[in-house]
Amino acid sequence: MPIQIYNTLTGKKEPLETVEPGRVKMYSCGPTVYDYFHVGNARAFVVPDVIKRYLRDRGYQVLHVQNVTDIDDKIIQRAQSLGVSVDEVVDRYTRAYLEDLLRLGCEMPTVLPRARDHVGPMIDLIRVLFDNGLAYAAGGDVYFSVERFPRYGQLSRQEVSQLEAGARVEASAHKRHPADFVLWKAAKPGEPWWESPWGRGRPGWHLECSAMSMAYLGERFDIHTGGADLIFPHHENEIAQSEGAVGHPVVTYWVHNGYINVDGEKMSKSLGNFWLFRDVADRWGAPVVRALLLSKHYRTPIDFTEEALEAQARGLERLYRTVGDLARRLHPDAPQLSSEAAAAGPAEQALERVLQEKEAAFHEAMEDDFNTAMALARLFELAREVNRYLTEAEPAPQPGPQPTLHRAYRLLIRLGGILGLRLDEPLHSRADDGELLVPLVDLILEVRQQVRSERRFDLADQIRDRLKALGIQVEDTREGARWILSDASR
RNA sequence: GGCGGCAUAGCCAAGUGGCUAAGGCGGGGGUCUGCAAAACCCCUAUUCCCCGGUUCGAAUCCGGGUGCCGCCUCCA
Numbered sequence: 257m258p259i260q261i262y263n264t265l266t267g268k269k270e271p272l273e274t275v276e277p278g279r280v281k282m283y284s285c286g287p288t289v290y291d292y293f294h295v296g297n298a299r300a301f302v303v304p305d306v307i308k309r310y311l312r313d314r315g316y317q318v319l320h321v322q323n324v325t326d327i328d329d330k331i332i333q334r335a336q337s338l339g340v341s342v343d344e345v346v347d348r349y350t351r352a353y354l355e356d357l358l359r360l361g362c363e364m365p366t367v368l369p370r371a372r373d374h375v376g377p378m379i380d381l382i383r384v385l386f387d388n389g390l391a392y393a394a395g396g397d398v399y400f401s402v403e404r405f406p407r408y409g410q411l412s413r414q415e416v417s418q419l420e421a422g423a424r425v426e427a428s429a430h431k432r433h434p435a436d437f438v439l440w441k442a443a444k445p446g447e448p449w450w451e452s453p454w455g456r457g458r459p460g461w462h463l464e465c466s467a468m469s470m471a472y473l474g475e476r477f478d479i480h481t482g483g484a485d486l487i488f489p490h491h492e493n494e495i496a497q498s499e500g501a502v503g504h505p506v507v508t509y510w511v512h513n514g515y516i517n518v519d520g521e522k523m524s525k526s527l528g529n530f531w532l533f534r535d536v537a538d539r540w541g542a543p544v545v546r547a548l549l550l551s552k553h554y555r556t557p558i559d560f561t562e563e564a565l566e567a568q569a570r571g572l573e574r575l576y577r578t579v580g581d582l583a584r585r586l587h588p589d590a591p592q593l594s595s596e597a598a599a600a601g602p603a604e605q606a607l608e609r610v611l612q613e614k615e616a617a618f619h620e621a622m623e624d625d626f627n628t629a630m631a632l633a634r635l636f637e638l639a640r641e642v643n644r645y646l647t648e649a650e651p652a653p654q655p656g657p658q659p660t661l662h663r664a665y666r667l668l669i670r671l672g673g674i675l676g677l678r679l680d681e682p683l684h685s686r687a688d689d690g691e692l693l694v695p696l697v698d699l700i701l702e703v704r705q706q707v708r709s710e711r712r713f714d715l716a717d718q719i720r721d722r723l724k725a726l727g728i729q730v731e732d733t734r735e736g737a738r739w740i741l742s743d744a745s746r
Numbered sequence: 747g748g749c750g751g752c753a754u755a756g757c758c759a760a761g762u763g764g765c766u767a768a769g770g771c772g773g774g775g776g777u778c779u780g781c782a783a784a785a786c787c788c789c790u791a792u793u794c795c796c797c798g799g800u801u802c803g804a805a806u807c808c809g810g811g812u813g814c815c816g817c818c819u820c821c822a
Contacts, residue, residue, distance in 0.1 A: 267750095284822095285822070286822090287822080288820095288821090293822085294822090296821090296822055297821095297822050298822085299822065300822035301822080303822090328820095329820080330820070330821095409749095412749070412750085412817075412818080413748095413749055413750075414748075414749065414817090414818065415748075415749090417748095418747080418748045418749080418818080419748085419818065435818095461820085481822095482822065483821080483822025484750095484751090484816075484817080484822080485816085485817075485820095485821050485822060486821080486822065487750095487817070488749090488817060488818060489817095489818085489819085490821090512822090513822070514751085514816090515815090515816075515822080516822085517815080517816095520814070520815065521815080521816095522815080522816070522821090523822095524820095524821060524822090525820085525821065526820070526821065551758075551759070551769095551770075552758085552759065552760090553759090553760080555751090556751090556752080556759090557751085557752080557815075557816080558758095559758085561758090563757070563758080563771085564757090564758060564771090566771075567757080567758065567770065567771035567772080568758090568770080568771085569771095570770080570771060570772095571769090571770045571771065572770095573784095574770095574784090574785085577784070577785085578785090581784095581785085617768095621760090627760075627761095629759065629760055629768095629769080629770095630759095630760055630761080630768070630769080632769075632770080633759090633760070633768055633769030633770075634768090634769080635769095636769055636770065637768085637769070640785095640786085643784095643785055643786065644785085644786060644787090646785080646786090647777095647778085647785055647786050647787095648786065648787090708780085711780075713780055713781065716780095716781095717780095717781070717782075720782075720783090721782095724783095729783075729784090730782095730783080731782085731783050731784050731785095732779080732780095732781090732782080732783075732784090733779095733783095733784075733785090734778095734779095738784090
């Protein structure tokens with residue numbers, strides 16, 4: 257079945273048809289580097305990352321461009337309030353962005369263009385817009401004339417006349433029409449500037465995405481992503497600039513993710529109700545944040561709460577634990593299934609069937625507009641089926657091959673990987689996870705096992721309780737004790 | 747004033763014309779276990795905000811209502 261994508265431009269799900277066969281070109285609006293990013297921003301990074309991973313799994317080669325906005329009024333303000341240079345703000349938060357992006361489990365985009373490195377192409381673009389009669393200079397600024405671009409409003413379903421009537425359009429003495437937007441902004445004293453045919457200044461915010469997307473992806477590309485708050489005016493203006501320059505549609509599918517809410521209201525910098533991703537990741541673990549972002553369909557708003565994080569953490573623990581159990585069974589040193597049982601007993605055949613079923617269902621979910629909520633549900637079902645096999649159907653441990661369990665393990669890892677969840681890595685990790693931790697805990701548990709074999713259970717329990725208080729959860733199983741890092745507060 | 751979205755169990759959430767309304771968390775009962783934890787099993791929505799309509803059949807389509815949210819200004 258072809259992949260279905262919801263297109264904001266048409267308001268419908270459409271089958272994916274790429275400009276070039278087998279190749280997807282995707283542009284995503286990245287961060288403005290003036291602060292650490294919050295969970296709302298994180299969603300806008302995770303969504304294209306999952307789209308990319310899924311498309312690649314389906315055999316597409318994906319070229320992904322995600323910009324870094326390093327020219328912006330907010331950066332200038334931030335530099336002033338911190339009393340440091342603009343360059344320093346840009347440097348600091350670009351670094352932090354990349355760090356947090358990787359921690360979120362996102363792959364590096366193929367290209368990460370910075371606005372500062374593309375002022376030349378932006379100026380060229382303004383020239384073309386002048387040539388096409390869509391731009392005008394006024395008071396040192398250059399504006400885009402929305403009245404000269406008949407298709408203005410197509411993405412957000414706004415009419416230019418209605419925009420005029422609305423109370424919230426930015427007024428400016430220089431604008432011919434209230435909805436006109438700035439392409440080039442004259443520099444005030446003390447602000448960063450670039451030379452241009454219209455004097456010293458800097459490009460308008462919307463311009464960079466037009467210039468850089470076309471620079472790396474060409475005049476026609478497939479997918480453009482961003483948060484729903486960018487539909488108007490950012491993406492509307494981007495369409496006006498790009499189409500106004502080349503004379504035809506540039507982007508096929510416009511994909512917008514829903515907001516992250518706090519107490520029913522949009523999480524945003526201006527409201528001050530934001531949670532920085534790095535803070536939440538410190539406390540709950542980055543995978544928990546990522547899974548929560550994927551637990552609802554990408555277009556639906558998510559209310560971000562402690563309760564939701566808690567529920568997500570508990571669910572994920574089961575998933576990770578299942579994979580950990582499988583890994584232990586499959587370890588060369590571990591006691592293994594007898595060969596006759598592993599060969600093709602009814603239990604193995606049943607499990608094989610389940611693996612196929614769940615894999616197909618996972619794909620069915622993902623190809624329907626990247627329904628990660630449903631895909632995640634199939635992953636949970638897979639884990640339960642594997643656990644059921646492990647607890648009910650497993651015969652006495654003996655050496656022998658276990659192809660079904662190997663397949664189960666690989667499938668979980670692969671499907672988890674499409675969602676960007678590394679199920680084979682620890683769910684909780686800490687800054688102080690040194691080389692020492694693992695052998696040290698193993699040593700303690702070895703001694704505790706000795707104590708248990710002497711049936712001194714009160715002492716054994718005390719060790720377990722004390723470790724739990726340190727965030728190390730010990731579980732005794734038939735094959736001995738196992739342990740995971742968990743949140744010490746729970 | 748214009749444009750758009752949402753309303754499904756105690757909580758979160760998938761499902762957009764027809765099989766038993768996914769899945770997660772929580773709760774109850776059980777199996778296993780020195781205990782605990784984990785895991786597994788069973789139970790936890792006769793019904794999808796309300797009222798009409800279309801249809802053999804609707805959570806799903808149409809009309810009306812109520813409530814909440816968003817965009818129209820920087821915002822992911």
